[in-house]
Amino acid sequence: MLYEVTMPKLGMTMEEGEIVEWHVQEGDYVREGDLVLTILTEKATVEIESPMSGRVVEIRVEAGEVVPIGEVVAVVDLDAPPPE
Numbered sequence: 001m002l003y004e005v006t007m008p009k010l011g012m013t014m015e016e017g018e019i020v021e022w023h024v025q026e027g028d029y030v031r032e033g034d035l036v037l038t039i040l041t042e043k044a045t046v047e048i049e050s051p052m053s054g055r056v057v058e059i060r061v062e063a064g065e066v067v068p069i070g071e072v073v074a075v076v077d078l079d080a081p082p083p084e
Contacts, residue, residue, distance in 0.1 A: 003054060005074040007067050010041055017041050018066045019073065028056045029083050030076065037073070055080035 007017050018040040024030055030050040037048050054076040061073040 001078045002057070003052060003076045003078050004072040005036070005076060007039070007069050007071050007073055008048065009069045010039075010046055011043065014041050014069060016066050016068045019061050019063050020045060021063050022059060024056050024059075026056055026059055029080065030054065030056060031082075050076070052076070052078060053082065054078040 010017070020038040020040050022037050023035045024037075030036060031053045032050055034050045035047055036050045039046050039048060056074060057077045057080075058075040059073070060075070061067050061071070067073060
């Protein structure tokens with residue numbers, strides 16, 4: 001099953017966020033709680049952790065891009081086996 005990682009809404013007035021840095025690459029396996037990306041909001045820089053485990057199959061937004069809340073920024077394959 002594929003899971004779409006979206007730009008989270010981190011404040012009542014937040015409408016968009018900037019991807020500051022990706023801490024993973026396509027093909028990386030992430031575990032729940034791993035640091036995935038850093039975003040910049042109007043008021044803070046926030047580190048985003050993975051809500052579940054899986055393999056990053058696609059990163060759709062590059063660092064430096066500003067995207068609206070809810071836009072898909074990456075896709076994770078939840079059925080991918082962990083590395084041995």
